[in-house]
Amino acid sequence: MKFVWFKEHKKLSIAGAVFLFIVFAQSLGSHQANVKANVTSKSTSTIGTATTSTSNTSVSTDRSSTSSPVASPVAQDSSNSRKTSSGSSTTIAPAKSVVASTTTTDSGPRTSFGDGNWVVGQQIAPGTYQTQGGSDxxxxxxxxxxxSxxxxxxxDTVSGPDIVTILPSDVGFESQGCGTWHPLPASGTKLSSFGDGVYAVGVNISPGTYSTSGGSNCYWEMDSDFLGSTSSIISNNTVSGPVTLTIGSNVVGFKTQGCGTWSLS
Known part of the structure; x- marks a missing residue:
């Protein structure tokens, strides 16, 4: 009986084991299916998120490009100012037409100038000017x-100091090798002796009688003004040898070339 019971219970035990194995296997299979489904679902969700994220990034980039501010051009104004990167203004001086080596000053036409071709009234002022001159x-x-x-x-071409009057009606004035021109003063120290050049009577020299030992080609000239025209000449001469002459009070300018030194008698 013991053997039969054991034999019967052994069969039952084997059958139970088989049943439990089947149940376990089904349960395991169901669990794996759920796990796989979850993994697939998560992967799909992640991919969807990535796709959505990529799409959002693209849209964001497009908006960024569209809404990015474009710098407006700086408006030109009449103050001749240029905006710097810091926003401050730097005044740019207006360009000036250059005819001679130096142009008009901020205070107006020049009253002191050197070599060049000058525009009267714009670059230099009309007036009577004197220079220490040069040899030519x-x-x-x-x-x-x-x-033309x-x-x-x-x-005129003069050796030594020179004087010229520039009228307001003159358009241009050219100077070469004359040094610097300055306004002729109203008065000055009178010379008792002088050589080649042009002198203002009453400013540089006094009226009176002067003499010189002269030379082989002495030229002298008395003038009523410093315009340099032939109509300005009161009297003139070219002589060889000693010369004595009187410069009257009516004489405005006296020019001498190649006569040596004149002395007041």
């Missing part, structure tokens, strides 16, 4: 800036 000072007054011979109103 050339100047000319001009009715235009064409550079017909535009020359008057001209």
């Amino acid at each position: 000072c050339y100047w000319q007054r001009e009715s235009s800036l064409s550079g 011979f017909s535009s020359v109103i008057s001209n």
Whole structure:
């Protein structure tokens, strides 16, 4: 009986084990399926999120490009100012037409100038000017800036100090090798002796009688003004040898070239 019971219970035990194995296997299979489904679901969700994120990034980039501010051009104004990167203003001086080596000053036309071709009334002021000159000072007054011979109103070439009057009606004035021109003063120290050059009577020299030992080609000239025209000449002469002459109070300017030294008698 014991053997039969054991045999029967052994069969039952084996059958139970088989049943439990089947149940376990089904349970395990169901669990794996759930796990796989969850993994698939999570992967799909992640991919969807990534896709959505990529799409959002693209949209964000497009909006960024669209809404990015574009710098507006700086408006030009009449103050000749240029905006710097810091927002401050830097004044740019307006360009000026250059005819001679130096142009008009901020205070107006110059009253002191050197070599060049100058525009009267714009670059230099009209007036009577004097210079210490040089060995070959050339100047000319001009009715235009064409550079033609017909535009020359008057001209001269002088060795030594020189004086010229520039009228308001003159258009241009050219100076070469004359040094610096300055306004002729109303008065000054009178010279009792002098050599080649042009002198203002009553300013540089006094009226009176002067003499010189002269030379082989002595030229002298008394003038009523400093315009340099032939109509300005009161009297003149070219002589060889000693010369004595009287400069009257009616004489405005006296020019001498190649005469040596004149002395007041």
